[in-house]
Amino acid sequence: MQEHTPMRLTTQRQIILEELLKVTSHPTANEVYDMVRKRLPRIGLGTVYRNLELMAETGMILKLEVGGTQKRFDATIQPHYHVRCMECGKVDDIDIAVQQDINETAAQACHYQIIGHHIEFTGICSNCTQSDKTASIN
Amino acid sequence: MQEHTPMRLTTQRQIILEELLKVTSHPTANEVYDMVRKRLPRIGLGTVYRNLELMAETGMILKLEVGGTQKRFDATIQPHYHVRCMECGKVDDIDIAVQQDINETAAQACHYQIIGHHIEFTGICSNCTQSDKTASIN
DNA sequence: TTATGTGCAAAACATTTGCAGGAGT
DNA sequence: ACTCCTGCAAATGTTTTGCACATAA
Numbered sequence: 249m250q251e252h253t254p255m256r257l258t259t260q261r262q263i264i265l266e267e268l269l270k271v272t273s274h275p276t277a278n279e280v281y282d283m284v285r286k287r288l289p290r291i292g293l294g295t296v297y298r299n300l301e302l303m304a305e306t307g308m309i310l311k312l313e314v315g316g317t318q319k320r321f322d323a324t325i326q327p328h329y330h331v332r333c334m335e336c337g338k339v340d341d342i343d344i345a346v347q348q349d350i351n352e353t354a355a356q357a358c359h360y361q362i363i364g365h366h367i368e369f370t371g372i373c374s375n376c377t378q379s380d381k382t383a384s385i386n
Numbered sequence: 387m388q389e390h391t392p393m394r395l396t397t398q399r400q401i402i403l404e405e406l407l408k409v410t411s412h413p414t415a416n417e418v419y420d421m422v423r424k425r426l427p428r429i430g431l432g433t434v435y436r437n438l439e440l441m442a443e444t445g446m447i448l449k450l451e452v453g454g455t456q457k458r459f460d461a462t463i464q465p466h467y468h469v470r471c472m473e474c475g476k477v478d479d480i481d482i483a484v485q486q487d488i489n490e491t492a493a494q495a496c497h498y499q500i501i502g503h504h505i506e507f508t509g510i511c512s513n514c515t516q517s518d519k520t521a522s523i524n
Numbered sequence: 525t526t527a528t529g530t531g532c533a534a535a536a537c538a539t540t541t542g543c544a545g546g547a548g549t
Numbered sequence: 550a551c552t553c554c555t556g557c558a559a560a561t562g563t564t565t566t567g568c569a570c571a572t573a574a
Contacts, residue, residue, distance in 0.1 A: 256548055256553060277539080292556040297539060299554095313453030317564080318538065331498045344488075344495050351507070357482050360469050360509035367505050369489070371498035394528060394573055415564080430531040435564060437529090455539080456563065 255306065263287055264299050268309060268323040274330070274339040276318040314339055314368050331369040335376035342369060393444065401425055402437050406447060406461040412468070412477040414456040452477055452506050469507040473514035480507060 255261070267283040268275070275283065281296045300321050304311035310322040314330060316337050329342045347365075355362040393399070405421040406413070413421065419434045438459050442449035448460040452468060454475050467480045485503075493500040 253549095253553075258548070258554065260555070290556070292558095294540075294557080295555055298541095301540095315451030329492075331492065331496055331500070333498065334501065340496060340498070342492055342496050344491050350482075350505070353482050354467075354469065354480055354507045355509075358469055358478060358480050358507075358509075359512040360471065360478070360507070361515055362469070362507055362509040363472065364509075365505055365507045367488070367503055369492045369496075369498070369500055369503045371493075371496075371500040371502075374497040377499055391527075391574095396529065396573070398530070416562095428531070430533095432532080432565075433530055436566095439564095 255302065260284075260288065260291055260295055261299050261303075263291075264296060265303065265308065265323070268321060272324075272341065274312060274320040274322050276320055278318070280321060312339065313366075315370070327364075329367040329369065331371055331373075333373040333376055334370050335372055335379075338373055338375075340373070393440065398422075398426065398429055398433055399437050399441075401429075402434060403441065403446065403461070406459060410462075410479065412450060412458040412460050414458055416456070418459060450477065451504075453508070465502070467505040467507065469509055469511075471511035471514055472508050473510055476511055476513075478511070 263284050264280060267287075268280060271283075273279075277297050277300055278293070280300065281291070281293050284291055284296060300309070300311070303309045304321070307325065310325050312320040312322055312330065314320060314332055316332065320339055324341065327346045329344060329346070330339050331342045332339045351362045351365060354360075354365065401422050402418060405425075406418060409421075411417075415435050415438055416431070418438065419429070419431050422429055422434060438447070438449070441447045442459070445463065448463050450458040450460055450468065452458060452470055454470065458477055462479070465484045467482060467484070468477050469480045470477045489500045489503055492498075492503065
């Protein structure tokens, strides 16, 4: 059995992580690609996907499997919950207490070995509430 | 402003709904397609997608935006939570109390108009726990 | 009769992967 | 040196869409 070689510290990885740390917007892989490309114009989208996936696996970042068509990534790794705007798809953190106890409750209600949970709220963000008002006037 | 014409009751729609009511497995669009095709061999995948989407919009069924690569559909429309197996992707209902109050807590912690929430537990299902054991023996 | 719905096929997205050359250790 | 990693491009998988014909109301 072979010892696992540590992840190499490549320029691409550093910059992807740096860019992700700069924002609180839970960007999609493609948004990260756009951010990183400003500093590394020749980076490939595949590299971004591969590294985001790898960093999520090793726990450096969080992969958010929220609603919508794309996965999102988050450099804040402490457990926390999210709100997603049904109108524009924006995802924000929501600062309410994490319910550690709920996992055990769930474990007793099913035959799964429970590893964790995530709460996703859905709603309309303040920007979109505004636009809705404007739209209904017209 | 034109009155909205009600949804037509087509054979395709009836059968899609009937098949969805038969199972508790939260099938993907493609799985619904396979189920329906046994009774309606000439139905198109596009029709299945269009109708599942439409039924979800009108509240006849639930579209589950859970983790994994595909959306899933559920004929049980009462609010309830889910567990997803990280190994095989299976999704099951989890019968614990729905927390109505949490929406208000969330509303106070952000600037969204909160509409609802969903809790997704992640874990390993009993089938996959078995396979893991077998695998680790080898 | 006529607006809606359907089948089919192509397009549009999101993500993954194979490979030859490049770079970290 | 020797892996592991990257860029590129092609492949894959999922969902949406355009259009001519069919059908429920």
